[in-house]
Amino acid sequence: MLLVHFLRDTCVLTGTHVGCETTLCGACTVLMEGKAVKSCTVLAVQADGSEITTIEGVAHNGDLHPLQQSFWECHALQCGYCTPGMILTGIDLLRNNPKPTREEIAHGLEGNLCRCTGYSHIIDAIESAAQKISKERQRA
Amino acid sequence: MIPATFDYFRPETLDEAAALLAQHGEDAKLLAGGHSLLPSMKLRLxxxxxxxxxxxxxxxxxxxxxxxxxVVGAMTTHREIELSSLLAEKCPLLPEVATQIGDVQVRNRGTIGGSLAHADPAADWPAAILALEAEMVVFNRGGERRIAAEEFFVDLFQTAIQPDEILVGIRFPVTSRAVAYSKSAQKASGFAIAGAAVVVHARNRAVRIGITGVSARPYRASATEKGLKGKPLTQEAISAAAVSAADGIDPLNDIHASNEYRRHLALVNTLRALELAASRC
Structure with a gap:
C-alpha cells in the first residue's frame, strides 16, 4: 500500500491529495521526519516508525501556521488542490533556507504544480511567511 | 497506479539481504529510495x-x-549529497549534479545507489561517475568487489552488478573546484536529454568528460578529451574540441528528442560544462 492511500483511506486524513500519482505534481507531499516527500511514491511500510506530518498537523491549537496565514493573506490559492503540498514543501524549504530569494523559492517548488497557475502569489506567500517566522524568532 | 501484489522483506544486515536475493533470484528486486522502482511498479512495468x-x-x-x-554510501539521498559540506569542499561536482536532479521531494527520497543500479539512460549521476572515474563497491556473499566506472554501465537499464550482488557504496577522488555539470532537462520530469560532466586535472593538463542521456549507455567523450590533452583551456581550444563530443555515438531517438537533436545537445552541454569548469580553474 502506498503512503498516500494509507493516510487518506486508513487514517482518513484527506487533506493529502492524490494528483498525478506519477511523482510529478507534488499534491501528495507530506513531511517524513521533517523532509518533504511525495507520498504516492513511498510505500506505507517504508514509513513504519517515521514521524509523518500532513496538512492536518500544521496548525497548532487552532492557530494557523505562518505559511497557512500567508497563503490566505497573499491569495496564494484558487482551487486549493495543490495547496497542502505547496505548504508542506514550503515548510521544508524555510527549514533549510530561512531567507530564500524568489529564485530559490521557485527552484524549491519545482516539484509542485499549480494548474490555476498562481505561482507568483504562492512565491509571495512563502516570502511573507519567511518574514513572519523570522520576526517570531526575534521576539522569542 | 497501484502496484501488483508482492512479498516485502526488510533485512537488517547485508548478509541477510544477500541471502534473500540468492533465495528469490529473478523474482526479487532491491528497494533503495524507491524513486525508480516504485514508479515502474505503479505503472506495472x-x-x-x-x-x-x-x-x-x-x-x-x-x-x-x-x-x-x-566514500558515499549507496543509500545516501541526492539531497544529502546536495547539502554536504564535506562534498562541497572535496568533491564539488557531486552537489552540483545533485541539485539538478528531479525536485526537492525526489531528492529527499531518491538515492545515488538506487539511481546507479537502475541505470536509466537519462539519469544524471552516470555523467559524474564517468568524469570522476569513480569506483562502485558491490557486496556479495563472498565479500566485496570494486567495479570501475567505465565497466559499470553495460546497456539500457543494465549494469555490471551481478544478480547476487548489492551496490553498497561509491568511491570518488578528491578534486579541485574546476568541475562542472551542464544539462538540458526534459521539462516535465527533469531527466537529462543530454548532460555533460567535466573534471579538469590542471596539473597534468587533462580533462575527463562524462555524457549521459544521449545514448543507451553513458560514455566518456574521449575524442574531446584527446583534443584538449596538454592544452591550456582557451575558448578556441574548448570550442574546437567540443564538436567531437558525440563522435562514434549512436544517439537515442524518442518522443523527447530526435537523434540529431540529442547529438547537438551533447555538443552544446559539453561546451558549456568545459567553459564553466575552465572558469573555475
Whole structure:
C-alpha cells in the first residue's frame, strides 16, 4: 500500500491529495521526519516508525501556521488542490533556507504544480511567511 | 497506479539481504529510495514478486573521507549529497549534479545507489561517475568487489552488478573546484536529454568528460578529451574540441528528442560544462 492511500483511506486524513500519482505534481507531499516527500511514491511500510506530518498537523491549537496565514493573506490559492503540498514543501524549504530569494523559492517548488497557475502569489506567500517566522524568532 | 501484489522483506544486515536475493533470484528486486522502482511498479512495468527493502540496513547512508578517497554510501539521498559540506569542499561536482536532479521531494527520497543500479539512460549521476572515474563497491556473499566506472554501465537499464550482488557504496577522488555539470532537462520530469560532466586535472593538463542521456549507455567523450590533452583551456581550444563530443555515438531517438537533436545537445552541454569548469580553474 502506498503512503498516500494509507493516510487518506486508513487514517482518513484527506487533506493529502492524490494528483498525478506519477511523482510529478507534488499534491501528495507530506513531511517524513521533517523532509518533504511525495507520498504516492513511498510505500506505507517504508514509513513504519517515521514521524509523518500532513496538512492536518500544521496548525497548532487552532492557530494557523505562518505559511497557512500567508497563503490566505497573499491569495496564494484558487482551487486549493495543490495547496497542502505547496505548504508542506514550503515548510521544508524555510527549514533549510530561512531567507530564500524568489529564485530559490521557485527552484524549491519545482516539484509542485499549480494548474490555476498562481505561482507568483504562492512565491509571495512563502516570502511573507519567511518574514513572519523570522520576526517570531526575534521576539522569542 | 497501484502496484501488483508482492512479498516485502526488510533485512537488517547485508548478509541477510544477500541471502534473500540468492533465495528469490529473478523474482526479487532491491528497494533503495524507491524513486525508480516504485514508479515502474505503479505503472506495472515492473512486477517483482519479492521486494527487499535496504532502508533499515545500518551503514549504507554515509558520506566520509577514507585514506584520500570520498566514500558515499549507496543509500545516501541526492539531497544529502546536495547539502554536504564535506562534498562541497572535496568533491564539488557531486552537489552540483545533485541539485539538478528531479525536485526537492525526489531528492529527499531518491538515492545515488538506487539511481546507479537502475541505470536509466537519462539519469544524471552516470555523467559524474564517468568524469570522476569513480569506483562502485558491490557486496556479495563472498565479500566485496570494486567495479570501475567505465565497466559499470553495460546497456539500457543494465549494469555490471551481478544478480547476487548489492551496490553498497561509491568511491570518488578528491578534486579541485574546476568541475562542472551542464544539462538540458526534459521539462516535465527533469531527466537529462543530454548532460555533460567535466573534471579538469590542471596539473597534468587533462580533462575527463562524462555524457549521459544521449545514448543507451553513458560514455566518456574521449575524442574531446584527446583534443584538449596538454592544452591550456582557451575558448578556441574548448570550442574546437567540443564538436567531437558525440563522435562514434549512436544517439537515442524518442518522443523527447530526435537523434540529431540529442547529438547537438551533447555538443552544446559539453561546451558549456568545459567553459564553466575552465572558469573555475
Amino acid at each position: 515492473a512486477q517483482p514478486r519479492v521486494v527487499i527493502d535496504l532502508g533499515r540496513i545500518p551503514g549504507l547512508n554515509s558520506i566520509r573521507e577514507s585514506s584520500g578517497k570520498i
